[in-house]
Amino acid sequence: MMWPSSTASKVLTLLLLVTFIYCIYMDTFLFLRIQNYRLDIFGNVPENGSESSTFKSILKDTDYEDVLWVPCSINPLCHPTVKALMIDHINHYIYGPFCSIVDIALGISERWLFLTPNMISFFHVFVALIGAKLLTCQSLTARRFAVVLFQIRMFLDDLDGHVARERKHIKGERTEVGTAGFWIDGICDLLGVIAMMIGIFVFLKNNPPRRGYRDTPVSTLPYHQLKEINTSEDLEKDHTAEIGISYKTKVTFQRIIQVLGLFSGQMLLSSLAWNRYIDIYQELLENNAEYDLIRRETMFRSGLFFFATSLWRIVNPHSYLHLLSLAVFCDKTWPFLKVVHYSGYVCLVIAVGTSEYLVDTIQSFVLNGADSL
Incomplete structure (x- = not known):
C-alpha cells in the first residue's frame, strides 16, 4: 500500500466529503447563473416586438462576466450549454478549469500549434494501456497508481476538447456530431474504457473473490x-x-464475466443515450435558429430541463468511470461491480424515461407553440 489503510480511509473520506459539498455548491450556483444572467448561446433579444411580453420578461440583460470574481477563462459557470449541463461533476467543475489553467500556463492552444487535439487523444490511449497493465497486478500500490493514470487519461480527454474549442474560438462545451474530431475522440475514449475493463477482468480472473x-x-x-x-x-x-x-x-469465472459484462453493457448504453440526448437537445435549443428564440430560452432556463440534465451528470459513462476508479483505489472493485451491475440499469431507465418526456415537452413547446411547460 502507499500508506496505512486507516490513514487512506480518513483521507479519502475527507476528500469525498469536500468534493461532494463543492459539486453541490457549484450546481446551485450554475442554476442561479442560468436563471439570472444572459445566456450567450441565445444572443440578444430581437427588436421586432413580435414576441409575447410574458416571455420577454424572462430574458436577462446583465452579463455574468460583470459580476464575476473568477474570470471566465477558468470559470465553468460562464458559458452554460446543453452539453455543459450534462457533463459529470468531476470533468466539468474540476478537470475543466484545470485544463484552462494548464492551457494558459503552457500556451498549448496558441504556441504549441504542432500539438493537435487528435494527438492528445492518441496519447491518452497510450496512458490507458499502461494503466490497464498495472490494473492486472496483485499489488494494491500498483493498482492505485493505475487509477492515477486513468484519471490523467480522463484529464487529457478533457484537454483535447478544450484545445479544439480554443483554436476554433468556441465558447462553452459543444459536441460537433459527425466531424473527424468527434469520431477520433469517441474511438479513443472507447479504447481507454476497454483497456480499463480488460485490466480489471484479468485481475479478477487471477485473483477471484x-x-x-x-x-x-x-x-x-x-x-x-x-x-x-x-x-x-x-x-x-x-x-x-x-x-x-x-x-x-x-467466485466462478462465469460469474466474473457476467458481472463485468452487465456493467460494460451499462456503460455502452449510457454512452449511446447520453450522446443521443445531447444531440437532440442541441438541435432543439441551440443549433436551429428557425425555432422561436424566446421559447427555446424559456425551456433552457426551466427547472424541468435542469433536473433532467442533472440526471445525466450522475449516470453518464464518465461518472461510472470515476466511481469504478474509486472502487479500485479502495480495493473494493468486486463489491462495487456487484452493487451496480443491476441497479445501475434502474438509474439509466429513469434518466432515459425523464429525457424522453422532456424531448416531447420541448417539441410541443418550442416547435408546436404549446402555451405551458
Whole structure:
C-alpha cells in the first residue's frame, strides 16, 4: 500500500466529503447563473416586438462576466450549454478549469500549434494501456497508481476538447456530431474504457473473490455467519482474527464475466443515450435558429430541463468511470461491480424515461407553440 489503510480511509473520506459539498455548491450556483444572467448561446433579444411580453420578461440583460470574481477563462459557470449541463461533476467543475489553467500556463492552444487535439487523444490511449497493465497486478500500490493514470487519461480527454474549442474560438462545451474530431475522440475514449475493463477482468480472473463461512463460537453467536471475502484487506483482517474462516468456494469465472459484462453493457448504453440526448437537445435549443428564440430560452432556463440534465451528470459513462476508479483505489472493485451491475440499469431507465418526456415537452413547446411547460 502507499500508506496505512486507516490513514487512506480518513483521507479519502475527507476528500469525498469536500468534493461532494463543492459539486453541490457549484450546481446551485450554475442554476442561479442560468436563471439570472444572459445566456450567450441565445444572443440578444430581437427588436421586432413580435414576441409575447410574458416571455420577454424572462430574458436577462446583465452579463455574468460583470459580476464575476473568477474570470471566465477558468470559470465553468460562464458559458452554460446543453452539453455543459450534462457533463459529470468531476470533468466539468474540476478537470475543466484545470485544463484552462494548464492551457494558459503552457500556451498549448496558441504556441504549441504542432500539438493537435487528435494527438492528445492518441496519447491518452497510450496512458490507458499502461494503466490497464498495472490494473492486472496483485499489488494494491500498483493498482492505485493505475487509477492515477486513468484519471490523467480522463484529464487529457478533457484537454483535447478544450484545445479544439480554443483554436476554433468556441465558447462553452459543444459536441460537433459527425466531424473527424468527434469520431477520433469517441474511438479513443472507447479504447481507454476497454483497456480499463480488460485490466480489471484479468485481475479478477487471477485473483477471484472468495466466499466462505466464518466459524463463530456458539457462546458468541447462535449460528455460523456467511461472509464473502471481497478484498485482500478482508483476508488480512480475517487471518488475524481470533475466530477462523473455513473457505468454501471462489467466485466462478462465469460469474466474473457476467458481472463485468452487465456493467460494460451499462456503460455502452449510457454512452449511446447520453450522446443521443445531447444531440437532440442541441438541435432543439441551440443549433436551429428557425425555432422561436424566446421559447427555446424559456425551456433552457426551466427547472424541468435542469433536473433532467442533472440526471445525466450522475449516470453518464464518465461518472461510472470515476466511481469504478474509486472502487479500485479502495480495493473494493468486486463489491462495487456487484452493487451496480443491476441497479445501475434502474438509474439509466429513469434518466432515459425523464429525457424522453422532456424531448416531447420541448417539441410541443418550442416547435408546436404549446402555451405551458
